[in-house]
Amino acid sequence: MLARVDTVLPLPENVLSLSASGRAWNGVSVNVNEWRGSGRVVHRFPHEAENRLIAILEEVGSPCEPRLRQNQPCRIGYTPRHVDFIPAGMEMWGYSADVRFVRDVKLTFDVAALDESLASRFDRDALSTPRLRFSDDRIWTLVKLLAEAVDDPDPSAQLYGDGLTAAIMARLLADPPEPGASNKGLAPWQLRRVVEYLDAQLPERVDLAQLAALAGLSQAHFSRAFKASTGMAPYRWQLDQRIRRAKTQLIDSRASLDQVAEATGFADAVHFGRTFRKLAGATPAAWRRDRKS
Template sequence: MLLEPSRAVTPPDSPRIRSQHGIKAVRSKSRTWNGVTVYALDIEVLPGRAWIDLTSEQGSLSIILETVGGRVETRQKLDMPNPAHHQTLRPISLIPKGMTLWGHAEDSRRVREARLDFDFAPLESVLGEELDRRKFETPLLTFRDDRIWRIGELLAAQCKTPDSLSQLYGDSLTTALFIDLLRMGKRPPNERKQGGLAPWQLRKAKDYLQVHLSEGVRLRELAQLTGLSQSQFGRAFKVSTGMTPFRWQTQARIARARELLLDGRLSLAEVSLATGFSEQSHFTRVFQRVVGTSPGAWRRAQRW
């Protein structure tokens, strides 16, 4: 017998939940890239048995990022356990449009989840081709893909600590994730490797990134400049440069920051703003990750 739904504090930007039980609170942050709305969910669970109706009106992906205590699983029937979930680390579930599925928790205290809702029309524009939507009509209740899991974790982090200049990053991540979903189960060993950008395409893309160094750049802007779809551009850019557009832009920002630090006329806060970082603390973290030391320490070292 199903338990009656309990009331939980659910923010307005959470995915629509038809019914739930045993949920104390749901905290949520969301952002949308390329027709993919990403929800970073932090769910507090009451002791005992809890469940949430995962029915999706668009089609979605549930990525369990962390579970504190007990266990969680995705079920087709609420009273029918899913043994595979107990044996799978970092479980991911593909939820078809309109299909009733359940998120079930037993003695868990907290669950962190990335929930991705798909809008196929923008995604087809991004990928430059019509999608075979039948692939998303069959549920995959439990599977493991470390790359998809990691992308989900990065997208959830972008929802929680948004950066005004991270649009290109989110565009790239959602495109990569969806391509991986489409490739699942059909990765031919002799797949032809896509070539890089033509010299004029690469020059245009780099020039555009340099001109807009302190601004947010969309992946679709770069793709339009080169006459490619977003997925084609992203792959070709990486073949040509060895890095994603977002990483290339980050490296260019740090190179510009070094020039300004050497010049010495701007404070660290002014350098961070001039190179497109919304906060000095974010600038410091990225600079240290790329260069290996803090901006202040790096500038002091250049004076000797």
């Protein structure tokens, strides 16, 4: 994971500042950028050798416009919450007549690496065809959630991001699943093996690829089957187990909140308290007091 940094390299004309942060899940690089500007901006997107999926999360000023040529306006009309997909080997330009602030997220990925990590069949036509300003609220929402997880140090963010990238790529590029596959849960032996592994690893970071391999499934298939079996996504199951372990320590020991937070994989007592309250309905101190009084 990379910390947010201010970019000091030469910026496009009328771009006053740019800060960025990034992280990778499943071989997919996720970069969140915040631009501040004043006036007309035209700039060429980097990473031309890779496939790129771009979403605008927030913009102030004239709408941003994706272009395949610097001076050729996009033929697709503006729609809010749109997404752009640009295949590898194809240049892309961004344009705005008068930009003030833009927050965007860009996913770059290599298909060969995804084939291996996700064990999915990808639609080759989808990989070679640019799609500008296409509307898919599900993809946009998943990308937004992924962007929000980039700076999250929590161990469960690994499974969370792995699951989001697998879901995004499955919807964007993969062939549709076989009928009925989405409702089928894990076999008892698969669920037992995965749960035992998760328990053994708590509270450490776990990759979705590891869990899927234990069950002999692709990541997308595993995520659907695990949720069908447990009612929870893998990351949520792991987070729930960490909170359960924290509750045991709160009742059975005199450990401070900082010590419990460290033992259950949280960055600090503040992060632990916020997450605990969200899932348990009370702060750790109040929860402990109520059960020890």
